[in-house]
Amino acid sequence: MSLSLQSRSLSFKTFFMWILISIYQGGVIMYGALLLFDEEFIHIVAITFTSLILTELLMVALTIRTWHKLMILAELASLGIYIASLAVLREYFDASFLKTWAFVWRVVVITLVSCLPLYILKYLRRKYAPPSYSKLQK
Numbered sequence: 001m002s003l004s005l006q007s008r009s010l011s012f013k014t015f016f017m018w019i020l021i022s023i024y025q026g027g028v029i030m031y032g033a034l035l036l037f038d039e040e041f042i043h044i045v046a047i048t049f050t051s052l053i054l055t056e057l058l059m060v061a062l063t064i065r066t067w068h069k070l071m072i073l074a075e076l077a078s079l080g081i082y083i084a085s086l087a088v089l090r091e092y093f094d095a096s097f098l099k100t101w102a103f104v105w106r107v108v109v110i111t112l113v114s115c116l117p118l119y120i121l122k123y124l125r126r127k128y129a130p131p132s133y134s135k136l137q138k
Contacts, residue, residue, distance in 0.1 A: 025114040032110035046093050051110040053082045
């Protein structure tokens, strides 16, 4: 059984692959935040929320093959909404902590650990077992 959207199939294999990737990324974000932020709960909320948003924006950006102006606008709008949410949800975020290097390097480490291995695997898979359409384009 598969759903078709613009001649692309969503098979059970693809769906479960997305589920496994999500579990991996969620685990990395949560455990990474707990390991790097053994301090107050408000810092764990800030790091996990920020890492989750950046991870998803990065994964979307790495998945897109052909960029369109609206895609760029959507990525930027998502980032803008995240930044606006920091101002609106002040009781959940420590604004002074968000401006520190301790916050920045921890967000970068967690985001890279959640995205980089998946991108490397995707790159290796395309290099050593390319999909049939890429073989035809050569």
